[in-house]
Amino acid sequence: MANPMSIIGKNAVAIACDLRLGLQALTVSNDFPKIFQYGPDVFLGLTGLATDVQTVSDLFRYKVNLYRLREERDISPQTMANLVSTSLYEKRFGPFFVNPVVAGINRTTGEPFICGFDSIGCIDFAKDFIVSGTSADQLFGTCEALWQPDLEAEDLFETISQALLSAVDRDALAGWGAHVYIVEKDKVTKRLLKGRQD
Amino acid sequence: MRGATILKATDNKTRDLNSHTLMAFSGEAGDTIQFSDYIEANVKLYSMRNSTELGPSAVASFVRAELARSLRSRNPYNVNLLLGGVDPISQKPHLYWLDYLASLAPVPYAAHGYAQYYCLSILDKHHHPDIDLEKGMQLLQMCADELKRRMPIDFKGAIARESRGQEWHTFSGSRQ
Numbered sequence: 001m002a003n004p005m006s007i008i009g010k011n012a013v014a015i016a017c018d019l020r021l022g023l024q025a026l027t028v029s030n031d032f033p034k035i036f037q038y039g040p041d042v043f044l045g046l047t048g049l050a051t052d053v054q055t056v057s058d059l060f061r062y063k064v065n066l067y068r069l070r071e072e073r074d075i076s077p078q079t080m081a082n083l084v085s086t087s088l089y090e091k092r093f094g095p096f097f098v099n100p101v102v103a104g105i106n107r108t109t110g111e112p113f114i115c116g117f118d119s120i121g122c123i124d125f126a127k128d129f130i131v132s133g134t135s136a137d138q139l140f141g142t143c144e145a146l147w148q149p150d151l152e153a154e155d156l157f158e159t160i161s162q163a164l165l166s167a168v169d170r171d172a173l174a175g176w177g178a179h180v181y182i183v184e185k186d187k188v189t190k191r192l193l194k195g196r197q198d
Numbered sequence: 199m200r201g202a203t204i205l206k207a208t209d210n211k212t213r214d215l216n217s218h219t220l221m222a223f224s225g226e227a228g229d230t231i232q233f234s235d236y237i238e239a240n241v242k243l244y245s246m247r248n249s250t251e252l253g254p255s256a257v258a259s260f261v262r263a264e265l266a267r268s269l270r271s272r273n274p275y276n277v278n279l280l281l282g283g284v285d286p287i288s289q290k291p292h293l294y295w296l297d298y299l300a301s302l303a304p305v306p307y308a309a310h311g312y313a314q315y316y317c318l319s320i321l322d323k324h325h326h327p328d329i330d331l332e333k334g335m336q337l338l339q340m341c342a343d344e345l346k347r348r349m350p351i352d353f354k355g356a357i358a359r360e361s362r363g364q365e366w367h368t369f370s371g372s373r374q
Contacts, residue, residue: 020302026314028295029303050301056265094270 001175003133004045006036006103006114007143012184013112014160015043015103018168018195019177021050030176030197038064039074041183042103044084047133048098048119055095063087074153077104077113081123084088088121095119099132105183135174138167156183161193169196199354205353215241216237216251220359224310225298226276233275237261254283254292263317268302270331277308317341317350331360
């Protein structure tokens with residue numbers, strides 16, 4: 001099952017995913033988002049086994065809700081990354097089969113933040129972009145080609161959208177539309193890309 | 199109608215969960231009955247305790263949570279489900295596809311097992327979000343015909359069940 005990716009820009013981050021849910025080569029649904037919001041500007045993308053995508057997203061909704069009640073503030077992307085890492089490593093010898101991506105903007109510093117993980121919680125910090133899922137190889141190619149430092153929000157949207165759509169066109173197991181989130185300071189824009197439906 | 203490969207030709211694999219939600223199931227013989235009994239009992243218990251019924255999306259979330267819990271137990275249930283219902287408040291119809299791994303997907307049309315390969319292409323072509331019940335039944339008939347024609351298993355016809363408002367009516371399709 002296909003892929004979320006996130007890229008960083010000037011005081012903004014973007015995170016995007018395709019919408020396919022499939023069993024091997026059979027497409028079951030073309031409306032299955034893989035990006036979940038855990039605060040005003042904290043997002044988690046999940047790829048891998050569909051059931052674990054749902055289980056893990058529910059688990060973090062529970063954990064982040066408790067965090068918010070206990071701390072009386074929203075979770076920062078850095079704290080979210082550590083929460084994801086420790087939660088996944090708890091299942092070290094019977095892992096959830098997911099490859100998460102965290103993207104967000106830190107409220108206190110205003111700095112954009114992205115990182116990725118393997119299924120047992122090893123964090124991969126990045127200053128440019130993070131990719132995950134069945135089209136990860138293709139996404140590395142398109143991101144290497146299209147990404148440049150200090151992209152403004154609108155250019156960031158164009159870059160991430162073209163990178164994702166170009167990558168999933170080269171993967172039979174991904175595509176069928178996409179969701180794109182552009183996260184700026186105090187502003188989140190969500191867009192639906194229709195994409196190829198074949 | 200009974201033999202080496204057919205144990206029963208009239209096995210009803212559907213359950214009423216409450217007055218507006220219906221469940222169809224397939225999978226391992228014992229597991230299906232055991233699991234659907236458990237779900238049915240608990241959804242009905244909720245209705246009795248709270249004097250209110252769970253909507254289709256709440257039922258789907260509950261069933262998924264139970265199946266996901268079972269998935270990581272010593273012997274998980276091997277059950278595939280379709281959950282259908284009309285939301286009692288918004289009057290909107292819902293259909294959920296749920297497989298034995300507990301992947302839940304809200305879908306406009308769905309099938310499980312080999313039937314997916316034959317039926318989904320027909321439904322892709324002919325389904326529209328605004329079709330009426332009559333057209334829906336025609337589509338089911340087309341799917342049943344296609345299965346009869348192409349699938350190398352005699353599936354002994356099908357039953358379809360419908361909801362009009364709050365009531366469920368049972369009627370049979372092309373059962374042989």
